[in-house]
Amino acid sequence: MEIYDSAVKQSPVISQIKAIYKARNLLKILVTRDMTVRYKRSVLGIWWSLLNPIVTTGVLFYVFNTVFRARMPDNTSFLPYLLSGVLIVTFFNQSLITAADSIAHGAGILTKVYVRPEIFAMSSTLSGAINFSIGLIPLTAVLLINGQHPSFNSILVLIIILSMIFLIMGLALFVAIAFINFDDSRSIITIVLMMVQYMTPVFYPISVLGPNTLRIIKLNPLTSMLINFRSIYGGNGSTGWHMWAYMVGSSFTIFILGLWFFIRAWPKAVAKL
Amino acid sequence: MTKIPPGEVIVDLEHVAMRYRRTRHRSSSLKQTAIATVKRRLNYEHFYALDDISIQVRRGETLAVLGRNGAGKSTLLRVVARVLPPTKGRVIIRGNVAPMIELGAGFNPELTGVENILLYGSLLGRPIKELRARIEPIAEWAGLTEHLDVPLRAYSSGMVARLAFATATDKTPDLLLIDEILSVGDESFQVKSKERTLELMNSGCAVIMVTHNLASISEYSDRAIYLEAGKIKAQGSSEMVIAKYKSDLKK
Numbered sequence: 285m286e287i288y289d290s291a292v293k294q295s296p297v298i299s300q301i302k303a304i305y306k307a308r309n310l311l312k313i314l315v316t317r318d319m320t321v322r323y324k325r326s327v328l329g330i331w332w333s334l335l336n337p338i339v340t341t342g343v344l345f346y347v348f349n350t351v352f353r354a355r356m357p358d359n360t361s362f363l364p365y366l367l368s369g370v371l372i373v374t375f376f377n378q379s380l381i382t383a384a385d386s387i388a389h390g391a392g393i394l395t396k397v398y399v400r401p402e403i404f405a406m407s408s409t410l411s412g413a414i415n416f417s418i419g420l421i422p423l424t425a426v427l428l429i430n431g432q433h434p435s436f437n438s439i440l441v442l443i444i445i446l447s448m449i450f451l452i453m454g455l456a457l458f459v460a461i462a463f464i465n466f467d468d469s470r471s472i473i474t475i476v477l478m479m480v481q482y483m484t485p486v487f488y489p490i491s492v493l494g495p496n497t498l499r500i501i502k503l504n505p506l507t508s509m510l511i512n513f514r515s516i517y518g519g520n521g522s523t524g525w526h527m528w529a530y531m532v533g534s535s536f537t538i539f540i541l542g543l544w545f546f547i548r549a550w551p552k553a554v555a556k557l
Numbered sequence: 558m559t560k561i562p563p564g565e566v567i568v569d570l571e572h573v574a575m576r577y578r579r580t581r582h583r584s585s586s587l588k589q590t591a592i593a594t595v596k597r598r599l600n601y602e603h604f605y606a607l608d609d610i611s612i613q614v615r616r617g618e619t620l621a622v623l624g625r626n627g628a629g630k631s632t633l634l635r636v637v638a639r640v641l642p643p644t645k646g647r648v649i650i651r652g653n654v655a656p657m658i659e660l661g662a663g664f665n666p667e668l669t670g671v672e673n674i675l676l677y678g679s680l681l682g683r684p685i686k687e688l689r690a691r692i693e694p695i696a697e698w699a700g701l702t703e704h705l706d707v708p709l710r711a712y713s714s715g716m717v718a719r720l721a722f723a724t725a726t727d728k729t730p731d732l733l734l735i736d737e738i739l740s741v742g743d744e745s746f747q748v749k750s751k752e753r754t755l756e757l758m759n760s761g762c763a764v765i766m767v768t769h770n771l772a773s774i775s776e777y778s779d780r781a782i783y784l785e786a787g788k789i790k791a792q793g794s795s796e797m798v799i800a801k802y803k804s805d806l807k808k
Contacts, residue, residue, distance in 0.1 A: 285651060285652050285731075286651075286652060286653060287649065287650070287651050287652075288639055288648070288649065288650040288651075289647070289648070289649045290642055290643055290646075290647055290648040290649070291647040291649075309679060309684060309685050310679045310680065312685075313675055313676055313679045313685065314676075316672075317665055317668060317672065317676055320667070320668060320672065321665065321667040321668065392659060392662030392663070393662050393663050393680055394640070395635060395640055396635075396638065396640065396656050396659060396662060397638065397640070397656055397663075397680055397681060397682075398638055398639040398640055398654065398682075399680060399682075462587075465585060466585055466586055466587035466590065467585050467586050468586040468587050468588055469587050472587065551641065551642050552578070554640060554641060555577055555641065556585075
């Protein structure tokens with residue numbers, strides 16, 4: 285028999301991680317729900333989730349390759365460079381907002397039933413990760429057409445996905461609290477996300493940046509993810525252990541900070557839902 | 558059900574207080590909050606949605622909660638459901654809690670009946686294995702056996718309510734929370750669902766029931782509390798509390 289005693293103080297972060305682990309069954313059901321709704325019951329199915337990154341890539345490719353006649357240095361092929369960037373940024377933007385909304389719009393359940401809200405954010409993020417993995421199919425196709433063969437190192441993409449999950453989860457918990465507390469925070473978050481997107485080398489090569497800009501751009505965890513991703517998936521550009529360390533370290537730190545903040549802010553936020 | 562002897566205290570609230578903070582400028586925009594902070598006018602006012610509430614509900618008991626809108630009834634249900642941690646005092650809940658409130662809040666119209674039973678059931682904290690074995694009985698009770706593989710958006714609202722009710726009341730919890738006795742579906746189903754509710758209430762769980770329907774209280778429960786502005790104004794036998802509440806309403 286489970287006994288709940290509000291007087292028993294929990295050690296916050298670890299006990300919440302345990303609670304999330306305990307709710308893994310619910311997590312599985314929620315992810316299955318997302319996948320079923322998105323793929324099984326829509327006519328376009330899988331293609332629908334690929335539409336956004338493919339169209340975005342197409343437009344950007346036309347603008348930079350044909351209109352501006354921009355050329356990448358070192359004979360890097362532009363299309364896979366662009367597509368990998370778009371895939372990473374789409375994964376980030378879409379999952380972050382969906383995950384935050386799953387909490388901010390969860391009043392029907394979250395104010396009635398005792399369910400850790402982090403589970404909802406986690407399930408949205410995992411669904412985003414699955415979408416990203418599906419996006420690897422067109423990327424692989426583009427690479428093969430280009431004569432580049434994904435190497436054995438490609439398996440490291442799992443570490444990138446894992447870091448991304450931590451990063452999105454951590455940030456989504458901050459954003460969810462902002463959405464609940466301030467009605468106008470949504471427009472601010474949209475602007476910030478746009479800035480982050482331009483601070484990620486999606487369609488420009490890093491080598492064109494000046495030293496000061498480069499320093500700022502490299503602070504963005506998405507930059508390290510993208511550099512690592514391009515390097516191991518298709519072998520575009522080089523990376524180093526420090527890039528991997530920064531990617532994993534910054535993501536995990538943001539996850540812990542987000543969780544820590546959320547646990548403190550949630551009791552007040554849930555009253556406003 | 559047999560794990561603890563009948564009559565054991567399931568809900569134990571000791572001097573529970575729930576304090577909310579609300580801003581005077583009545584806005585929740587970041588812009589206004591920033592301006593108010595700079596002008597140092599961001600003063601909050603605190604108010605108690607619950608104040609010094611001490612109640613006990615034992616297994617087999619039904620406690621009715623009365624009060625006007627804003628008296629703290631919903632907050633009380635949320636505190637007992639573990640959704641809100643109390644600002645002061647202590648809340649002890651022994652066993653699992655099943656809220657029978659806003660049926661179908663976790664349902665998804667794109668999913669089939671089966672998928673929704675699994676989803677809603679897991680939100681209520683039941684293991685998937687256990688739920689899979691219960692799909693047939695739940696559907697049969699709701700009279701929806703033939704519609705189980707159809708997405709919920711093809712259901713009528715009555716069918717959705719029946720499925721939600723059947724899933725929510727499938728298992729006897731240790732503590733049942735009811736926000737108004739639900740009457741769902743057509744007349745015959747209303748009778749059936751009322752029977753099921755009574756059956757659950759009498760099956761040895763503790764029940765906390767919020768209602769505005771004074772006539773139904775004495776039918777369901779023998780004990781009641783009357784909340785006003787977060788405080789217990791009266792408690793005791795249903796008849797006594799109802800009489801007190803009615804005389805206050807007339808004022």
